[in-house]
Amino acid sequence: MVNPINDWLTAKSDFPSWSTDLAEQTLLRHYHNPFLPERVLQNLVILQQLFGHISLPMQEWLSRKSGVHIADLRALISFYLFLEEAKPCRYHLRFADNIIEQHAGVNELIEQVKEKLCGCDCKIETTSCIGLSDHPVSLLVNGFPVTRLTADNVNDFCQLIRRGAPLQDWPRSWFAVNNLIRHKGPLTAYPYQAGQGIAQAKSLSREQIIDLIGDAGLRGMGGAGFPTAFKWHWCEQQNEPIKYIACNADEGEPGTFKDRYYLSQQTDQMIEGMIIAALAVGAVRGFIYLRGEYLYLYQPIEKGLQRWREQGYLNADFDIELHLGAGAYICGEESAMIESLAGKRGIPTPKPPFPGEKGLFDKPTVVNNVETFVAATYILQQGSKAFKSVGTEKSPGSRLHSVSGDCQQPGLYELPQGTPVRELLALCDAKDTLCVQAGGPSGALYLPHQFDTPLDFENPGRGGSVMVFNRSRxxxxxxxxxxxxxxxxxxxxxxxxxxxxxxxxxxxxxxxxxxxxxxxxxxxxxxxxxxxxxxxxxxxxxxxxxxxxxxxxxxxxxx
Known part of the structure; x- marks a missing residue:
């Protein structure tokens, strides 16, 4: 069971010198048995955050303690962007350079920051979308988000760095992330009661739980749209006593930030959905794979898990571990995520076999997105009819859309499946729109003559990201x-x-x-x-x- 004490998660700009005692004490506070080979990646993540880097002596020490060859440790460090060997600067700035941030002026701000901080103890670079496209311009400072940097406050920002102000002393408002829902719907507005869905699930057989999910027509909300009941049924049918539930919280698709809302505002619904899935398939353990850019959400989620343990819902029969990613977009792919959970490089594996048959540690595994587990809780609490009372026949229910770019009201919109692009543009007050990119870079690009296209699983661009571009682009x-x-x-x-x-x-x-x-x-x-x-x-x-x-x-x- 994971210990809730996570001192290594403190936002800081002063890093301690390498100490084997400090390292071992920190890892032992986090895990009762921290040196299992499958925990090696999480150990590297913790050491990185604690000491600011992973030096060769650290690698040698961890190799001896875990039995993992140092070459394999170095392979992990080279694979994951947020793991670094070099001694850290006092401040490490990672500016998001998604197209939304570029249109908001990130390149000009970076040049100003570089000029103002020339000679300072800081490292400045860019990274992919950090899940804050509704807060441009945003960046990560030593792993924690600073939101809405502009030409008006860039001088104050640079002054803090020039005078060496400790990160923990920076104004808290600079780190504020707004999770405002612009348009609520069933999943974000119903009268949720913690544990009610679990009680309902316990009154049903495994088959009945899965049938209820199937009757609702729930499909994977991560973008693939695969029928959830089929995944659960397939895993449940495997003749294997050890099964796992994995929640994919690695939303790295540029322009996507819907899961950020659920992770911060509806943590309980996500956790309850995972417990319901465990009851449906007979799983003994669960995992949440949180993207590295959401480091600041780690402690709130861990506290949420601890509440469920204290209430007895998470126990020796089924508990959930929270894992933190280390900066690899590819780990949003389910087999790559499974590899990363097992402490390996996040390289996708061939299919078949599929995770429901042979997943994490070669055991049957249900992998679903954050929003899918939230929806499962809704279905068990409100019923399948309530879920499919909105949406379309083939794409029932509603979902959150992450809207960013050239509109007056960027943010989160929960809408019925099948809502036309044009209606969403009206809600977010977009003017003179040239095109809309739905579902991230690998999704669909819609021009004005296509704005009547429904946003659902039957059309391209179903990943939950909606980037709006006007005719100046x-x-x-x-x-x-x-x-x-x-x-x-x-x-x-x-x-x-x-x-x-x-x-x-x-x-x-x-x-x-x-x-x-x-x-x-x-x-x-x-x-x-x-x-x-x-x-x-x-x-x-x-x-x-x-x-x-x-x-x-x-x-x-x-x-």
Whole structure:
């Protein structure tokens, strides 16, 4: 069982010197048996946050304690962006450079910060979306978010760093994350009663619980839209006494921040949904995989888990561990997440076998998204009829949309499945809209003549992210940002993705700057996108060419 004491999570800018005693005491406070090989990645994450880096002596010590070869530890450090060997600066600034942040002026702010902090003890770099596209411009300072940096307050920000102010003494308002729901719906507004769904589940057989989820028509809210009841049934049918529940809270798709709301405001509904799933399939243990960019949510979630332990819902029969990611977009893919939970590099594994048959530690595992577990709790408390009273026949229910970009009211909108793009644009007060990117870079790009397209599982772009762009924006700039994102996030395992994403960036530059070769470059990009789709190892590589195909298909309408 996880101990709730998490001193290593304190926001700070002063890091202690390496101490084996401090390291061991910290790990022992976190886990009763911290040196199991499968815990090695979480140990690295804790040491990184505690000491600011993972030096060679730290690696050698952890290798001896865990029995994991130092070469494997170094492989983990090189794979995960947030694990570093170099001695830390006092301040490590990671600016989000998603297209939304770029349009909000992040590049200009970075140049100002670099100029003002020249010679200071700080490191300045960019990273992918950090789940705060409704708070541009945002960045991580030593892992913790600073929101809404602007030209008006950048001088105050830099002054804090120049005078060496400890991070814990910075104004708390600078770290405030607003989880305002602009438009509520069933999942975010019903009269939730903690434990009621569990009581209902305990009055039913496993088959009846799964039938209730199936009757509601619940589908995976992470974007794939796979029937939840089928996943649960498949896992339940496996003749194996040890089964697991895994909650995928690694929402790394640019422009997505809906799970941030559930993780911070409806933690209990998520936890209860995991317990309901465990009752349905006979699981003995659960895991929440929290993206590294949501470090600041770790303690609140752990406190929530502790409350459920104190009330007896989490116990020796079924408990939940909270794991923190370390900066790898690919770990949002379920098999990569499972590998990471097991303490390995997050490289996707071939399917079949699927997780329901052979998942974490080779045991049957149910993997669902945060919002899916929240919806399961709603169904057990309010009934399947209430859930499917909104939405469409094939996409019942409602879901949260993360809206950002060129609109007056960015934020979170819970709407029935099947709501047209146009209706959401009206709600968020978007004007003179050029296009909408739904579902992140690998989703769908909609132009005005497509704004009547329903947002549901039957149409492309179903991942919960809605980025709005007005007519002052360039389709080329948007596409370039998306392609560069995939190049940066490729895990490098397979050649089609590793080399293909680099080649795609180069071809797009040629397409833009060599007009006489435009048709040839267009043909080459289409051929490369198709090749990547057919031969890449996982979904990242297979979809990395979609922004190019979307761009080429729609650029004629724009022109």
């Amino acid at each position: 360039s389709l080329m700039d948007i596409t370039r940002n998306f392609i560069q994102f995939f190049r940066h996030e490729s895990c490098g395992f397979c050649t089609p993705c590793r080399a293909g994403t680099v080649a795609m960036c180069n071809l797009l530059e040629r397409y833009e700057h060599q007009p006489t070769l435009k048709e040839q470059n267009k043909s080459d990009m289409i051929e490369l996108a198709q090749l990547m789709q057919q031969t890449s190892h996982c979904g990242l590589g297979k979809t990395a060419g979609l922004p190019i195909l979307n761009f080429l298909n729609l650029v004629e309408h724009h022109e």
